[in-house]
Amino acid sequence: MAIEHADVLRAAHLARLGLNSDAEAAGYVDDLTRILEMVDRLQAVDTDGVAPLSHPLDATQRLRPDEVTETNQREAFQACAPETADGLYLVPRVVE
Amino acid sequence: MHHMTLTELAKGLKAGDFSSRELTTSLLDRIERLDGDINSFITVTRNQALSAADAADQARAKGDSRPLAGLPLAIKDIFCTQGIRTSCGSKMLDNFQAPYNATVVEKLEAAGMISLGKTNMDEFAMGSSNESSFYGPVKNPWDRTAVPGGSSGGSAAAIAAGFAPAALGTDTGGSIRQPAAFCGITGLKPTYGRVSRYGMIAFASSLDQGGPMARSAEDCAHLLGAIAGHDLRDSTSVARVVPDYLAELDAPLDGLKIGLPKEYFGNGLDTEVESAIREAIRVYESLGAKVCEVSLPHTHLAVPAYYVIAPAEASSNLSRYDGVRFGHRCENPADLEDLYKRTRAEGFGDEVKRRILIGTHTLSEGFFDAYYRKAQQVRRLIRQDFLDAFDEVDVLMGPAAPTTAFDLGAKKDPVSMYLQDIYTIAINLAGIPGISVPAGFAGKRPIGLQILGQHFAESQLLNVAHQFQQATDWHRRHPTDQETT
Secondary structure, three states, X not given: OOOOXXXXXXXXXXXXXXXXXXHHHHHHHHHHHHHHHXXXXXXXXXXXXXXXXXXXXXXXXXXXXXXXXXXXXXHHHHOOOOOEEOOEEOOOOOOO | OOOOOHHHHHHHHHHOOOOHHXXXXXXXXXXXXXXXXXXXXXXXXXXXXXXXXXXHHHHHHOOOOOOOOXXXXXXXXXXXXXXXXXXXXXXXXXXXXXXXXXXXXXXXXXXXXXXXXXXXXXHHHOOOOOOOOXXXXXXXXXXXXXXXXXXXXXXXXHHHOOOOOEEEEEEOOOOOHHHHHHHOOEEEEOOOOOXXXXXXXXXXXXXXXXXXXXXXXXXXXXXXXXXXXXXXXXXXXXXXXXXXXXOOOOOOOOOOEEEEEHHHHOXXXXXXXXXXXXXXXXXXXXXXXXXXXXXXXXXXXXXXXXXXXXXXXXXXXXXXOOOOOOOOOOXXXXXXXXXXXXXXXXXXXXXXXXXXXXXHHHHOOOOHXXXXXXXXXXXXXXXXXXXXXXXXXXXXXXXXXXOOOOEOOOOOOXXXXXXXXXXXXXXXXXXXXXXXXXXXXXXXXXXXXXXXXXXXXXXXXXHHHHHXXXXXXXXXXXXXXXXXX
C-alpha cells in the first residue's frame, strides 16, 4: 500500500507532531514508503484463522481488588513539571 | 582491575585486595580520563557512587556477605533513577529527573551494587547503532571508526572499554544482544515478563525486556538472579519462582541438542562471521553436543512484522510526551495544539518521529486490519516456528548479527539499518530468551554467537554459554589501552 503526502500530514496531526516544512514532510513520505514496502511482505502470507498474538505468553491482564495502595505524592511528581500552580498543571487557555 | 569479571572483583573485595571505594574510584577516574571520545556515559554519578561504595565497605567490615555488594555497574539511561537525570537518549527528557526508581534499580541497590552512572543509548531505544542519541554517537572501543551497536550501545561500550564490569541494558528487537556482539561482551535478553519493566521507559511494551550485560555468562547469571522476579507494579511481569541461575552453570553438555536454523546462515551473512560461528559450533560438538539443522520458516517476516508492531506500540507510548507533566516544553505556545505539536517537534529526533508516524499511520482508521492485525497474526506464526523447533532441539544457535560492527555513518537508509536486526528481532516477537557470547573477531571487530532457548530457559542458556566460556577465551579479550586511549 502506497503512502501519500496527505497520509503523512494526517498521521503527523493525529500524533500532534509538528512538521516544520513541506520538505520535512516529503522526506518522511520517502522514508515511510520504503519502510511500508518492506512491511508489505506480510500481505503475501495466508493468515486465515490465525489468532492475533498481542502478548508473547498469551497472558491476560491481572485484576486486583479496587483498593487504594498508593499515597499522594503530588508535590514530588509535579516537581519535574514545566509549569504548575496550586497543584494543577498549567497549559494555554483552552476554554474562552 | 579494569577488565576483571564481577566474580573476580567479588573475590578481590572479599580477600581485602582492594576496597569498594578503591575499585569505584579507579573506574570513575578511568571514565573521566577516557570516555570523552568513546561517549558511553550520558551522566556519571560520582558522588553517589562513592557514598554507596563507602557504605558497602562499612557493611562488609561488619560482616555483609551479599555476593554483589560493593560491586559497580552502569545503568542504561532508560531506567528511572530517582533524583538523577533519566534522559532515554532524548532531548525530550534532557531535563527529566525521575521522581522514583525502576524496580530493577531498587533491586540492584538492595543487593548492594553501586551505580557509576547512566549509559548512552539510541533515542528511546530506537536504533541499532547508538547514532540516534541526542548526546551523540558512541564509538566502539575496539575500533573507533565503528559503531558499538544499539540501542544499549553505551552499556556495551562501557564494559568493553573497562569502565564498568557490568551494565543493565534493554532489548526490544536485539538491543542487548547486538551491541554485546559488536563490543565483544556477553548480553542476555530474558524471557518476556521475567524482569520487571516498572520504571523502564516504554518503547514497545509487548517486546521490551531488561537484562544483564557483562564479561561472562557467570556474571550475567549473578545479575539476572538479582533483577528477575514478579513485580506487582508491572502487570506483565510473570509470577514464577526465580531459580538459582548459578546452580546449573557447571552441568556438562553431553547430549545437548543444538539446532542451527538454516535461515540464519543464508544470504547476507558475512563469511568471516559465519566461519567464526561454525567454529564455535565445533567447540560445542567437542563438548558432547549434537548438532542438526532446523528451519524457522517465517524468519523473513520478522523484520516486517516488527516494524508494524513496535512503531504502533511506540506511537501510543510516546503520546505521553506532551509538554504538560514532565520533559521538554516549547517556548510561548500559542494554544494547546501548538504546545503539543511544537514540543514534540523540538523534543524528538528524526528516527523517533519516523516511528511515531509509521505507528500512527498503521493504527489509523482504514489501515489497522491490513497492518497491525496482520502483523500480530504473523507474530503468532513466528512464535510457533520456535515452539516447533524446541520440540526437536534444546537450544538454537546462530550469529547475533549478519556482520561485525559497521562503520559510523555507514547506514543512512532506515530500512538497511532495520535489517541489521534480522537474527535478533524474531526472538522478541516470540518472547523467548537469547544470549550473545563473544566467539571471535573479523579484523579488530568482535563476533557474537547467539544462543536461544525456550521460554524461561535462562538457566540452560547460561549453562550453555558458560561451558563455551570454560573452553574458549574470546570473552576475556579486551581492547588494549592503546586502542582505548
